[in-house]
Amino acid sequence: MVSRSMNVRTRFAPSPTGYLHVGGARTALYCWLEARHHGGQFILRVEDSDRERSTDAAIEAILDGMRWLGLDYDEGPFYQTRRLDRYRQVAEDLLAAGKAYRCYCSRERLDNLRKTAMSRGQKPRYDGHCRTRNEPAPGISPVIRFRNPDHGTVVFHDQVKGRIEWANDELDDLIIFRSDGFPTYNFAVVVDDLDMAVSEVIRGDDHVNNTPRQINIYQALGATVPSFAHLPMILDKEGHKLSKRNNAVGVMEYREAGFLPHALLNYLVRLGWSHGDQEVFSRQQMIDFFTITDVNKAASRFDMSKLAWLNQHYLKQDDPASLAPELTWHLQRTGMDVSQGPDPEAVVVALRDRVHTLKEMAERARIWYAPIAEWDEKAIRKHLCNATAGNVLQTALRSFASLPDWNPDAIKAIINTIAHEQELGMGKVAQPLRVAMTGGGVSPSIEHTVYLVGRDEAIRRIEEALSRR
């Protein structure tokens, strides 16, 4: 067996049966943070030993998700299906040492065992029929079972849950090798974690029940047991398990919905973990402050509005230049021709106080990249069809046409002048212009709205607005 160093080594071990979902992403994040915090290694391992359900597309989807989130790994990805010889060898060793045995029991016998145990109010467990017998049965290719200790208890100190104790007589002789020649999960993880010298096993708390069994296997192999940290689940808004039906669960769906990877990461890191009252964490701060022992024991609910708040926080905080490429991606996805409008960077600045996601931003930016699609009749009646709007628009039209320098400040100056000279409040000047520029009554500050429309188009739109009065 490989000897373990004091070095912190964590691993994220998804099974490739679907995309990377938010629960998995948080597990990956915590594994990554724990490794980075201690200057150790983060390993990616694909648990594809169930070749019925594993697909290459799922592997790609998971890798994509990790890449988007920026969770880089130091080793891997390793694949269990390429390590079959190794599992066989370890199983043979166990067999030779008498710590495992071949079992020829039929599925029918096993089913009956389960049923009678349940009917007697007991936990279904294997009765050890083949422990001593070991007689080949015709037509049955045997499985290999681990000989679990009969007495005593297994105690471990979970870094999240605390002390957990398990009676060995609750455990039965689990199958470590299937009749089809493939290892089972509980066996493969142990061999993998051992070979990869994983020092901290961090995973979802749906695995706590497996841990005592795995510890017994470690001990049978004469290996040091790693430390365990079992993370509570992430529930949906209603407190139910996250499901694809009612929730966006795939990490890449969040990209499509207009979220920033670091906003998602920041949201996820605070979901079940805290560092005093701090809400906003840079990547480096997460690494500096993260400690697995501060993770909460209880499940938590996924709250979209808080994620949205964080996302907007980063939209406001980040360098617009860094946001521009991602906005462009969204603009193109909504069918906008980016070459037909302003620099996306300027759009970010104009809209980031007004939206929560880049998707929303792209939608709202439509007014600058495409002709006005529809005119809001109510807004026209209110802001265009009044006594003063006509004159305001006429004046603006002339002033814009002769403006030497087309920029927000100059535009703002013109608007101020119009208000002053015509003795009107800002509302009487800005709103008619806004309707002319956008077809509706809502947009960013009027000077930016006008500026981003561009001089020629602004003039054209004012003319059109005039004709619609």
Place this chain on the structure above:
RNA sequence: GCUCCCUUCGUCUAGCGGUCCAGGACGCUGCCCUCUCAAGGCGGAAACACGAGUUCGAUUCUCGUAGGGAGCACCA
């Protein structure tokens, strides 16, 4: 059914025996600011599941109850 785990405002959480008639954040809400929508500023409502112990003193420790979750596969 059996085993294990969990339980502070609607939500995420701080709290690690007295500092708590419980703090922060999101959300909700009042006011201010204001060219619309936002953003921002200043306020507000809002929680220790319940019951016994231990203790001079429990949100904090122990045990029950209730509620929730997970696992009990030749799935991971």
